[in-house]
Amino acid sequence: MLADLIESLAKIVFIFSVNIGFFAPVLGWVERKQSAVMQDRIGANRADIFGFTAIGLFHSLADAVKVLVKEDFIPAGANKFFHTVAPFICLVPAIVTFTVVPFGGSYTVFGHEVQLVIADLDVGILFVFAVSSLAAYGVVLSGWASRSNWSLLGALRASAQMLSYEVAMGLTIIGIIMVFGTLKLTEIGAMQENFFKWGIFLQPVGFILFFTCAIAENKRAPFDMPEAESELVAGYFTEYSGLKFVMFWMAEFLEIVTIAGIVTTLFFGAWHLPFVTDQKLLEFFLFAGPNGAAVLAILTNIVTFFAKVVFFIWLQMTIRWTLPRFRYDQVMRLCWKMILPLALINILITGLVLLL
Amino acid sequence: MCEYGTWQQVIPYTDRLNYVSPLINNVGYALAVEKLIGVQAPERCQYIRVIASELSRIADHLTNVAAGGLELGAFTAFLYFVEARELVWDLIEMLCGARVTANYVRIGGLKNDLPDGFQEKTKQVFARCRELWKDVDKLLTKNRIFIDRVKDVGNMPADEAIAYGFTGPCLRACGVPYDVRKSQPYLVYDRFDFEVPIGETGDNFDKYLVRMEEILQSMRIVEQAFQQLPSGPVNIDMPQFRWQSKDDIGSRIDSLIFHFKTVIEGIKPPPGEIYQAVEGGNGEVGFYLVSDGTGKPYKCRVRPPCFPLTAAMSRMMKGRLIADIVPTFDMINMIGGECDR
Numbered sequence: 001m002l003a004d005l006i007e008s009l010a011k012i013v014f015i016f017s018v019n020i021g022f023f024a025p026v027l028g029w030v031e032r033k034q035s036a037v038m039q040d041r042i043g044a045n046r047a048d049i050f051g052f053t054a055i056g057l058f059h060s061l062a063d064a065v066k067v068l069v070k071e072d073f074i075p076a077g078a079n080k081f082f083h084t085v086a087p088f089i090c091l092v093p094a095i096v097t098f099t100v101v102p103f104g105g106s107y108t109v110f111g112h113e114v115q116l117v118i119a120d121l122d123v124g125i126l127f128v129f130a131v132s133s134l135a136a137y138g139v140v141l142s143g144w145a146s147r148s149n150w151s152l153l154g155a156l157r158a159s160a161q162m163l164s165y166e167v168a169m170g171l172t173i174i175g176i177i178m179v180f181g182t183l184k185l186t187e188i189g190a191m192q193e194n195f196f197k198w199g200i201f202l203q204p205v206g207f208i209l210f211f212t213c214a215i216a217e218n219k220r221a222p223f224d225m226p227e228a229e230s231e232l233v234a235g236y237f238t239e240y241s242g243l244k245f246v247m248f249w250m251a252e253f254l255e256i257v258t259i260a261g262i263v264t265t266l267f268f269g270a271w272h273l274p275f276v277t278d279q280k281l282l283e284f285f286l287f288a289g290p291n292g293a294a295v296l297a298i299l300t301n302i303v304t305f306f307a308k309v310v311f312f313i314w315l316q317m318t319i320r321w322t323l324p325r326f327r328y329d330q331v332m333r334l335c336w337k338m339i340l341p342l343a344l345i346n347i348l349i350t351g352l353v354l355l356l
Numbered sequence: 357m358c359e360y361g362t363w364q365q366v367i368p369y370t371d372r373l374n375y376v377s378p379l380i381n382n383v384g385y386a387l388a389v390e391k392l393i394g395v396q397a398p399e400r401c402q403y404i405r406v407i408a409s410e411l412s413r414i415a416d417h418l419t420n421v422a423a424g425g426l427e428l429g430a431f432t433a434f435l436y437f438v439e440a441r442e443l444v445w446d447l448i449e450m451l452c453g454a455r456v457t458a459n460y461v462r463i464g465g466l467k468n469d470l471p472d473g474f475q476e477k478t479k480q481v482f483a484r485c486r487e488l489w490k491d492v493d494k495l496l497t498k499n500r501i502f503i504d505r506v507k508d509v510g511n512m513p514a515d516e517a518i519a520y521g522f523t524g525p526c527l528r529a530c531g532v533p534y535d536v537r538k539s540q541p542y543l544v545y546d547r548f549d550f551e552v553p554i555g556e557t558g559d560n561f562d563k564y565l566v567r568m569e570e571i572l573q574s575m576r577i578v579e580q581a582f583q584q585l586p587s588g589p590v591n592i593d594m595p596q597f598r599w600q601s602k603d604d605i606g607s608r609i610d611s612l613i614f615h616f617k618t619v620i621e622g623i624k625p626p627p628g629e630i631y632q633a634v635e636g637g638n639g640e641v642g643f644y645l646v647s648d649g650t651g652k653p654y655k656c657r658v659r660p661p662c663f664p665l666t667a668a669m670s671r672m673m674k675g676r677l678i679a680d681i682v683p684t685f686d687m688i689n690m691i692g693g694e695c696d697r
Contacts, residue, residue, distance in 0.1 A: 039435040222429065222501050322495065324502050325429030327679045 003112045011118045015098055018306075019254055025060035027253040027313065032056065034314070035321045063246075070242035075147060078239065082145035087240065087247035090138030093131045094254035100127050101261040102186045104271045104301030105278045107294040114294075116271070116301060117186055124185040125177065128262060129170060132217070135251065136162040139219075139236050142248075146239035154235025157225045157328060162217060164335045169213035171343035175206040175350040176266050185262075189270030193277045199267035205346045207267045209339055214259040215316060216331065218252060222323040225331055260312035261305075268308055271301040358656035362622025363389055364463060366656060371457040373658060374694045376419050377412035377637040379448065382461035387542060388632035388643035389463045392625040393597060401466055401590040402543045407581050408451065408460060409543075409634070410574040414485070415444045416637030416689075417525075417567040417574075424564065424686040425496060428505050433495045440488040443481045450474060463623060464598035465591030475582050482575050489571060497568070503561060510672040510684035512558035520671070521664035524639025525566045526688055530558030536635035548580045563687040597623045622651025629655075638662055638689050662688070662695040 029044060033056055036043020044056030052058075074083055104116030121127050136159055143155020179202045180188045192198050200207050216223040227235030237248045264270060272278075281300055285293035326334070358366040370381035383405045390397060397405070422437035445455045450471055452460035460467050496502045512522070514530040527534055535552045537545040553569035555562025591598050595614035604611040627649040633642040639661025646655035665688040672684055 035431070039432050040439055041435065224429065321432050323430070323499065324425065324433075324496075324505065326501055327505055327677065329677065330501075330504050 007112070007114055008118070011116070012099075015103075015118060016095075019095065019098055019257060020250075023257045023313075024250045024253050025064070026057075027256065028063060028249070029057055029060050030313070031253075031317060031320075032059065034317045038318070038321050067242050067246045072244065073239070073241040075239045077147045079145040079147070082141045083239075084244070086138045086142035086145060087244040087251075088138070089141060090135050090251040091247045091254075093134045093138075094251040094258065097128050097131050097258045098254075098261060100124050100185055101258070101265055102189050102270060103261075103305045104298055105190060106186075107278075107282075107298055109291055109294045109298075114298065115186065116298060120184065120186050122184060124183045124188075125173065125262075125266075126183055128258075129166070132255070132258070133162070133166050135255075136166075138251075142240070143236035146236070148239050150232045150238045151236050154227060154232045154238070157232075158219060158236055161219065161223065161225060161331060161335075164332060165213045165216040165339075168335050168339045168343060169210060169217060171340065171347065172206055172209040172213055173266065174343075175203045175346050178347070178350050178354060179203060185265050185270075189265050189272075192269040193272055195269070195272075195274040198269045203267065203346070203350070205342065206350075207263070209343055209346070210266070211259075211263060213335075213339060214263070215319065216335070218255045218259060220252065220256075220316070220320050222319070222325050223331060224325060225328050256313055256316055257309065259316065260309040263312050264305060264308040268312075271305040273300070273304050359653050362651045363625065363653060364618070364622065366653065367461065367463075368457065368459045370658075371459055372693045373641070373660065374416070374637055374662075374691045375456055376691065377409075377416035378456065378458045379408040379412040379460055380416075380634060380636045381641060382458060383409050383543070384632065384634035384636070384641050385643050386461045386463050387634065388630060388645050389623075389625060391630045391632050392628060392645055392647055393464075393623075394626070395464060395592060395594065395597065397464055397592055398589050399544070399586050400469075400588045401592075403581050403585050404466060404470060404590060405461060406543050406545065406548075407470075407578050408448070408458075410577045410581075411444055411447055411451075412458075413574045413635075413637055414571050415441050415448070417571045418444065418485075420637075420686070420689045421492070421496075421564060421567055421571075424506075424560075424683060425492070425502075427682045427686050428502065430496065430499075430502065433492045436488045436492050436495070440485045443484055447474070447478055447481055450477060462591070462598060464594060469590050478578065478582070482579070485571075485575070489568070493568065497565070506560035506564060506683050506687070508557070508559050508561075509676065509680045510558075510560045510563075510687060512668065512672060514558070516671070517558060517668075520668045522639070522668070523661050523664075524636065525570065526558070526563055526665055527639065528552065529555035529562035529566045531556055536633050536640050540633065542632070542634060544581075544584075545577075547584065548577050550574075550577050550580075560683045560687040624649060624651055633659070636661055638665070638691065638694070641694075658694075660694040662690050666690050666695055 032044040044059045047056070047058040047062040049058060074080055099118040100121050102117035102120070106113055106115040108114070139158040139162070140155045143151040143158070146152070176188070176199050177183060180191050182188060219227065227237070232238070237245060240248065278297065281297040282293050285296040288296055358369055367382055367385060370385045371378040373381045418437045418441040422434045422441065425433035425437070448458060449455045451474065452458050452467060512530050514532050517527050517530040518532065522530065523534065531554050533552050533554050536542070538552055550573045553566050553573070555566050595611060596618065599605065599615050599618065600611045605615045625647045627647050629644070629646040631642055631644045633640045640659065641661060642659030644655070644657040644659065645653055648654040669685065669688065673681055
């Protein structure tokens with residue numbers, strides 16, 4: 001019982017610190033630095049401590065200090081309660097969704113079975129959708145409560161876009177669920193032990209569609225209509241400042257991580273190295289004794305998983321800094337007239353293949 | 357404003373017309389006054405004016421395409437072309453000491469000859485510009501999202517475009533091959549081999565393509581101009597219109613007198629009126645000048661290319677979405693200094 005509690009706490013602290021403590025601030029730096037590299041600029045390098053800039057990493061620190069001391073502005077006539085609550089509604093789902101994403105297999109350490117996922121829910125992937133769609137409330141509330149036309153228009157666009165892509169995204173992963181026959185993310189991950197059983201080989205179309213929908217769901221370029229700066233200033237968070245503003249950004253960055261995590265789990269072999277099963281890993285590390293082998297295998301799993309996650313974060317950033325923005329009707333057309341039918345056809349073909 | 361200063365004092369004002377390509381405006385005004393006087397600048401001066409104009413045109417088109425990308429969210433393409441634009445402005449800075457307010461051309465000559473090493477520097481800059489051009493071409497020209505945003509938006513039939521008074525890239529995008537450099541060659545443009553790209557429908561995508569192609573054509577013109585560049589003086593040898601060298605002014609009494617007279621009273625073109633057009637970054641920049649024989653212009657009127665384009669915005673936007681205003685307004689490249697005077 002105590003061991004279980006310690007295990008759970010350790011996992012929660014680990015994921016929380018990785019996400020909030022590492023990814024959220026570092027992604028701010030990555031976004032600046034990667035865009036700078038792509039655009040032949042020098043990028044973030046001004047913030048320094050005694051002359052050390054750490055290739056711009058201190059900017060995250062400077063940002064944190066800045067937002068903490070900034071005025072928390074609430075526009076006149078805004079609904080104070082909802083205006084304050086909206087960023088939390090945006091941020092919480094972004095944090096929570098990662099709980100069901102497994103970052104390693106299950107091992108026995110000192111006679112105690114450790115499963116590298118915070119909550120191994122039966123509904124797994126459904127939980128991700130259920131929670132992430134809650135973020136739409138945050139966006140709509142923030143737009144409505146700000147009492148600003150830009151915000152309201154941004155929120156309207158955001159809600160329509162998020163709802164539409166929610167539908168399409170749900171359909172795009174039905175194929176992968178049919179193939180693996182389970183909703184549990186841990187089981188889906190475990191089934192991809194064989195390199196040729198990775199989701200990308202079984203559902204290549206599903207991957208592309210899902211990835212597109214996921215980026216659209218996260219409202220990042222080329223789908224950043226809700227905050228198109230040449231049309232709507234900053235969209236639904238125009239009237240936010242200080243910490244609340246940063247909460248929207250953190251939510252966006254965490255969603256990037258979550259998307260990368262889910263894509264890795266569903267389509268890219270989760271925590272598995274190609275051609276290396278967990279059993280092989282344990283045998284390879286046997287020199288450290290059974291317990292040491294398990295610990296080393298766990299570490300390898302975690303490193304592998306997060307390496308893949310980092311790759312997909314990089315991919316999303318590259319897309320964001322390469323493509324221009326869609327027009328609003330084009331986004332909707334893409335969703336309803338292209339992704340949705342393609343997803344349905346994908347399901348049909350998957351079903352036929354499974355039947356035969 | 358021009359009518360309160362002497363003829364020479366107008367030149368800095370022309371910098372402010374289309375401030376992205378000020379040299380073309382300088383050249384246009386100087387040509388107009390020279391036409392009024394009835395003189396022609398020395399050959400070397402004409403070549404250098406062509407080089408300066410084409411560098412400005414490159415900078416103008418680069419800025420326009422870059423801004424178009426930026427407003428559609430293609431921030432990377434924007435910065436690529438801004439880098440190229442900065443390089444071209446480095447050249448212009450080398451040429452005349454200023455980046456934006458060039459004030460380089462004089463009536464009957466130039467402020468100074470080409471600086472040393474200008475040709476080599478241009479070669480390096482063009483090599484880099486062509487790389488960046490290719491990058492942006494890859495980023496935008498076949499990008500489905502970009503095409504969706506700009507194609508069939510802001511269409512303009514050729515006859516209506518002419519009726520509105522379109523000129524420049526926007527008219528050529530409609531399929532009318534009208535370019536002042538070809539139809540009424542000024543300076544030495546008739547000696548160069550370059551093409552005038554035209555579009556078909558006049559939509560924003562055609563405007564974009566026309567501008568992209570003109571960047572390359574302008575580079576060709578500059579390279580040819582360097583090959584053909586003759587030696588000789590850059591200033592006309594008529595001290596009543598263009599100062600002689602500072603050495604002469606300091607040592608010869610007649611030069612000093614002419615200098616004093618032209619600075620205090622202004623040069624005096626014969627009475628008359630003329631219209632002289634040049635191909636600016638956005639289209640035909642025309643100068644209509646009237647002289648009453650005194651040292652100040654009696655009338656100085658500029659025909660801006662942006663004004664008719666801006667006037668046609670409502671026609672181009674009829675029945676479209678608000679989001680379509682963004683690329684359309686960018687592609688007509690309205691420059692406030694030129695449009696609103």
